[in-house]
Amino acid sequence: MKKILIIVLIFAASMSLESKAQGSYEFHYQVSFPMGEFSDFVGKPGWLGFSGQWMKYLENDRLSIGANLSYFYFSDKQGIKTVDAGETTTYTGYVVDFTNIYGLMGVVQYDLKPRREQLVPFIRIGLGTDYQDQRKDIGLYEFKADGFQFMSNAEFGLRINTGNTMNWIVAATYHYMPASSDMVNTSFAGIKIGIHGFNY
Amino acid sequence: MMAFIGLSVLLFGCRPSELDYITDYDLVVTNYNKDYAFSSVNTYFLPDSVVFMTDDPLQIDHQYDDEILGAVKRNLDALGWTQLPETPGNKADVVIVVGASSTDYASCASYCWYCYWGWYPGWGYYPPAWGPGYGWGYPPTVACATYSTGSVFVGITDPDQASSNTLPVVWNGILNGLLEGSDASILSRVTTNIDQMFKQSPYLKN
Numbered sequence: 001m002k003k004i005l006i007i008v009l010i011f012a013a014s015m016s017l018e019s020k021a022q023g024s025y026e027f028h029y030q031v032s033f034p035m036g037e038f039s040d041f042v043g044k045p046g047w048l049g050f051s052g053q054w055m056k057y058l059e060n061d062r063l064s065i066g067a068n069l070s071y072f073y074f075s076d077k078q079g080i081k082t083v084d085a086g087e088t089t090t091y092t093g094y095v096v097d098f099t100n101i102y103g104l105m106g107v108v109q110y111d112l113k114p115r116r117e118q119l120v121p122f123i124r125i126g127l128g129t130d131y132q133d134q135r136k137d138i139g140l141y142e143f144k145a146d147g148f149q150f151m152s153n154a155e156f157g158l159r160i161n162t163g164n165t166m167n168w169i170v171a172a173t174y175h176y177m178p179a180s181s182d183m184v185n186t187s188f189a190g191i192k193i194g195i196h197g198f199n200y
Numbered sequence: 201m202m203a204f205i206g207l208s209v210l211l212f213g214c215r216p217s218e219l220d221y222i223t224d225y226d227l228v229v230t231n232y233n234k235d236y237a238f239s240s241v242n243t244y245f246l247p248d249s250v251v252f253m254t255d256d257p258l259q260i261d262h263q264y265d266d267e268i269l270g271a272v273k274r275n276l277d278a279l280g281w282t283q284l285p286e287t288p289g290n291k292a293d294v295v296i297v298v299g300a301s302s303t304d305y306a307s308c309a310s311y312c313w314y315c316y317w318g319w320y321p322g323w324g325y326y327p328p329a330w331g332p333g334y335g336w337g338y339p340p341t342v343a344c345a346t347y348s349t350g351s352v353f354v355g356i357t358d359p360d361q362a363s364s365n366t367l368p369v370v371w372n373g374i375l376n377g378l379l380e381g382s383d384a385s386i387l388s389r390v391t392t393n394i395d396q397m398f399k400q401s402p403y404l405k406n
Contacts, residue, residue: 073213075216092229100214140349148215
């Protein structure tokens with residue numbers, strides 16, 4: 001719990017500082033749902049996900065670009081399992097899978113309505129990289145696969161402008177990171193809520 | 201700024217809580233030679249003691265030998281195999297080897313007791329004023345822990361296939377876990393996990 005609090009505070013402080021520059025900033029909390037091969041690794045939803053974002057509008061005032069920093073944590077205590085590992089090896093033990101993901105992406109966003117309207121739907125894509133640390137604990141042993149991956153993200157959301165400098169964000173989002181360095185393909189959908197501030 | 205944030209978050213990677221029971225740390229692994237005809241095995245030799253894989257005589261403890269060998273024999277008999285006495289003239293299809301080892305671990309770590317106490321409010325009336333925050337100048341408490349792990353190895357070897365002073369192991373089972381708890385508890389886990397070795401090796405059955 002303390003770690004979560006510290007992460008939130010770091011992001012919030014970061015966003016506050018970034019707000020002094022021209023542009024908009026966001027801070028999100030996200031619940032994520034593993035998909036595909038990644039759901040075999042961790043089957044349970046990831047309740048811990050945060051992202052912070054700074055954006056700057058271009059001359060076309062519906063189009064903005066920026067950077068997104070994110071953190072996701074997934075874990076799954078799968079219990080005692082008997083697993084065939086290869087053709088001739090079988091193991092039985094308590095399996096715990098978990099992973100920490102740290103992402104950094106460049107982001108492009110297009111607002112489907114003028115940005116000062118009360119409800120502004122938007123679409124957003126992000127491309128970048130992440131460092132992921134996947135661990136599999138079996139009994140007293142831990143197997144680790146970590147490294148950098150390509151990270152991509154697509155998102156559809158809605159910004160609710162309150163008339164103040166602090167607005168609300170809700171969005172459906174999808175992340176994909178291809179297998180790399182013995183890590184499994186990583187993909188997950190998510191629902192995020194967040195705050196949006198601007199000083200343009 | 202981004203680098204600072206990235207570094208900060210990197211330091212706070214999460215991991216699941218520890219497992220609840222000692223048995224949760226038990227691990228059973230089996231491996232076999234897929235080209236070996238286990239269906240042709242009918243008889244076996246089983247030594248009367250467990251081999252300890254250590255050069256330290258203080259670590260050799262045969263108190264669990266009877267139970268370990270008993271569990272192995274029970275499972276081999278359940279396969280339909282017959283134990284032969286090791287007397288001249290007898291020749292068994294396979295020889296069973298049973299070994300064990302244990303390792304003691306000790307580690308110490310600084311224990312930040314005030315980190316678990318929570319956010320303290322700051323006391324403004326001491327000069328100079330202390331603001332809210334984490335961390336005091338006191339040295340952290342150092343906590344030490346020791347634990348032991350043990351392993352039991354069961355191997356099936358075929359003496360007819362020996363070559364170059366090497367006895368091929370056609371099947372092996374390994375169990376590993378914490379050597380913690382009462383003797384009865386450890387024994388129960390050992391026999392349960394020896395049973396699991398054979399349960400997850402259905403190809404041994406005639």
